[in-house]
Amino acid sequence: MKWRFRLLFSLIVALQLSFNTAAIDPLVIKGSKFFNSKTKKQFFFKGVDYQPRSHDSRTNLDPLSEVDACLRDAKILKELNVNSIRVYETDYNLNHDKCMAALEEAGIYVILDIATPLYSINRNTPFWDVSLYDNFKKKVDAFAKYPNVVAFLIGNEITNDRLTTPASAFVKASLRDIKTYIKANxxxxxxxxxxxDDEEIRVSLINYFNCGDDPMSRADFYGINTYRWCGPKTTYESSGYAEMSEPLKGYxxxxxxxxxxCNTVRPRNFNEVSAVYGENMIGIYSGGFVYEYSQEExxxxxxxITNGKAEKLPDFYELKKMYTIEPSSQTTFDSYNPSLKVSECPQITEFWKVKSKILPPTPSIEYCNCMADTFKCSTSQPSQNGKSLSNSEKSLGKVVDYICGTVPCNDTSTDTLRGIYGPMSFCSPLQKANYIINKKFLAENEGSSACxxxxxxxSINKDPKVKELSICNKFSKQIDLKPSLESTPPKNDPPKKKSNSHSTKPGTTLQLALICFVLMFIKYVF
Known part of the structure; x- marks a missing residue:
C-alpha cells in the first residue's frame, strides 16, 4: 500500500511543478549585463528583426496578430537558433495571445518598439503630449503581461543628425514617464x-540617455543600429567596431x-556574428539582432514569403550556421559586482542643441481639460488630421502664428536649447491653439471683434466652467498611472468572460494530462 501513496505523492508534486514552470525564464539587468534569473548565467540576445510586411494578405502591419503566419515563423526562428526578435510595429487593439504563446514555447524573447508611424515623436517638430503618452501607455499595457516580452524601445533613430538633436529631449521625457508608469503598475x-550610429552625435546620444540624477530618466539599456561591418574580409578593427565600442567601455x-x-556584399556570410559574440565584444555588448527576417524591397x-509560404534564402543558412556560436562568457549574476557610474551629460555644442538636465513636463490630461474649461473664446475645428494638414488646419495655424506675433506664446512653446518648456506645451494642438486665441481675446478686453x-x-462663452486658470494648477502634477486597457476587448476577438489568464500557456496540455492520470490512478488503484 505504501508504494501507492509514494507514487501518488510523486504525481502530485509533478503536477504542482508543471503549474509553476514557465516556458521561458525571466531576464534581469545587473550593471551592464542581462542575466537569466533562474540559471544566473549571463544572457546574450541572438536575434533577428522581425517585421514581415504585406505578404500574407494582411490588413495591418502587426505581425504578432497574424496567428497562422506567426506560428509558421516561430518554427523557422527556432530552427535558426534565434532566442529573440525585435518587432517594430504592433497594434495594442489586436489580440496577440496565440502568437506570443508560440514564441514563448519556442524560447524566443521579444523586444518591441513602442512608437508607430501614427504615434511617435517627430524628429523635425518634436513634442511629447497627452495623446502620445496615452498611446504609449496602452502599448505597454497590451504587451507587458507576456512573460517573454523583455523590453520596449522608446524610440528608434529619432535624433539622426545634428539638426534633430532637440527631439531627444522629448524622447527622454517619454522614457521617464513610461518607466514611471511601468514601475507604478x-x-x-x-x-x-x-x-x-551617426558619427557626429553618437557619443552625445550614448551619454545623454544614461545621464542625470533621476534613474527614471535614464535608459535601462542602449541599442545601436549599425551597418559598419561589410564583407567576409572585414575585421573587428577595419569594420569600425573597435571605434564604435570605445565610448561604451565602462558604460x-x-x-x-x-x-x-550589411547587404552591399553578397552573399552575406555574417562573419560579424563571430565578433559580436567573441571576446572583444561580450564584455560590452549583450548580443544583437540581424536585420531582417523577411525579404522586402x-x-x-x-x-x-509568398502566398503564405516561407522560403529560406541562402542568407538564412549562413546565419543559421553562425548562430551556433556561443559566447565564452563565464560571468554569472552572483559573481558579477559592478562599480559603474552613470554618464556625464553632454554639453551644448554645434552638434548638440539640448540643455541636458532639464526635460519637458509629464503630460497631464486633467490639467489640459481644466485649462480648456476656462476659455471664453475658442474654435472647435480640428488642428490635426493625420499626416497631412487640411485647409482648415492650415488656416488655424496661420491665425495662431499671427497672434503669436502680437502676444507672447511661451506657455505653449518649447526651447530645448534653453531648457524652457511651457506649462501647456503637452496639451493637444487644438487646446494649445485655443489657449492662444483666448489669451488674445482676454488681452483685448473681451471685445467681440477680438474673437x-x-x-x-x-465662438464666445461668457460663462466658462472654470473661472480662473490658476485653479488648474493643482492638476499639473496629477498623472493617471492606472492601467488603461483593463476594460478594452481586442478588436478581432469575440466578447468573452474575464479570465485570470491571458492565454493557454505552454505546458497546459501536460498539466491536463497529469490531472487525468492522477484521477484515474485514484479511481483504479485505491
Whole structure:
C-alpha cells in the first residue's frame, strides 16, 4: 500500500511543478549585463528583426496578430537558433495571445518598439503630449503581461543628425514617464533607446540617455543600429567596431546591436556574428539582432514569403550556421559586482542643441481639460488630421502664428536649447491653439471683434466652467498611472468572460494530462 501513496505523492508534486514552470525564464539587468534569473548565467540576445510586411494578405502591419503566419515563423526562428526578435510595429487593439504563446514555447524573447508611424515623436517638430503618452501607455499595457516580452524601445533613430538633436529631449521625457508608469503598475519590463550610429552625435546620444540624477530618466539599456561591418574580409578593427565600442567601455547599462547585417556584399556570410559574440565584444555588448527576417524591397531578408509560404534564402543558412556560436562568457549574476557610474551629460555644442538636465513636463490630461474649461473664446475645428494638414488646419495655424506675433506664446512653446518648456506645451494642438486665441481675446478686453477671424469659426462663452486658470494648477502634477486597457476587448476577438489568464500557456496540455492520470490512478488503484 505504501508504494501507492509514494507514487501518488510523486504525481502530485509533478503536477504542482508543471503549474509553476514557465516556458521561458525571466531576464534581469545587473550593471551592464542581462542575466537569466533562474540559471544566473549571463544572457546574450541572438536575434533577428522581425517585421514581415504585406505578404500574407494582411490588413495591418502587426505581425504578432497574424496567428497562422506567426506560428509558421516561430518554427523557422527556432530552427535558426534565434532566442529573440525585435518587432517594430504592433497594434495594442489586436489580440496577440496565440502568437506570443508560440514564441514563448519556442524560447524566443521579444523586444518591441513602442512608437508607430501614427504615434511617435517627430524628429523635425518634436513634442511629447497627452495623446502620445496615452498611446504609449496602452502599448505597454497590451504587451507587458507576456512573460517573454523583455523590453520596449522608446524610440528608434529619432535624433539622426545634428539638426534633430532637440527631439531627444522629448524622447527622454517619454522614457521617464513610461518607466514611471511601468514601475507604478509593477510590470517586469525594461525600456531602452536605439540610435543610428551617426558619427557626429553618437557619443552625445550614448551619454545623454544614461545621464542625470533621476534613474527614471535614464535608459535601462542602449541599442545601436549599425551597418559598419561589410564583407567576409572585414575585421573587428577595419569594420569600425573597435571605434564604435570605445565610448561604451565602462558604460553602466547594457548595450546591444539592435540592427546589423550589411547587404552591399553578397552573399552575406555574417562573419560579424563571430565578433559580436567573441571576446572583444561580450564584455560590452549583450548580443544583437540581424536585420531582417523577411525579404522586402530593401533586400535584407533571410526568408522570402509568398502566398503564405516561407522560403529560406541562402542568407538564412549562413546565419543559421553562425548562430551556433556561443559566447565564452563565464560571468554569472552572483559573481558579477559592478562599480559603474552613470554618464556625464553632454554639453551644448554645434552638434548638440539640448540643455541636458532639464526635460519637458509629464503630460497631464486633467490639467489640459481644466485649462480648456476656462476659455471664453475658442474654435472647435480640428488642428490635426493625420499626416497631412487640411485647409482648415492650415488656416488655424496661420491665425495662431499671427497672434503669436502680437502676444507672447511661451506657455505653449518649447526651447530645448534653453531648457524652457511651457506649462501647456503637452496639451493637444487644438487646446494649445485655443489657449492662444483666448489669451488674445482676454488681452483685448473681451471685445467681440477680438474673437472674430475671417478664416476660422470661433465662438464666445461668457460663462466658462472654470473661472480662473490658476485653479488648474493643482492638476499639473496629477498623472493617471492606472492601467488603461483593463476594460478594452481586442478588436478581432469575440466578447468573452474575464479570465485570470491571458492565454493557454505552454505546458497546459501536460498539466491536463497529469490531472487525468492522477484521477484515474485514484479511481483504479485505491
Amino acid at each position: 509593477n510590470y517586469n519590463v525594461y525600456v531602452g533607446y536605439a540610435d543610428n 553602466s547599462i547594457p548595450v546591444m546591436i539592435t540592427e546589423y547585417g 530593401n533586400d535584407y531578408g533571410i526568408v522570402k 472674430s477671424y475671417n478664416t476660422i469659426n470661433t
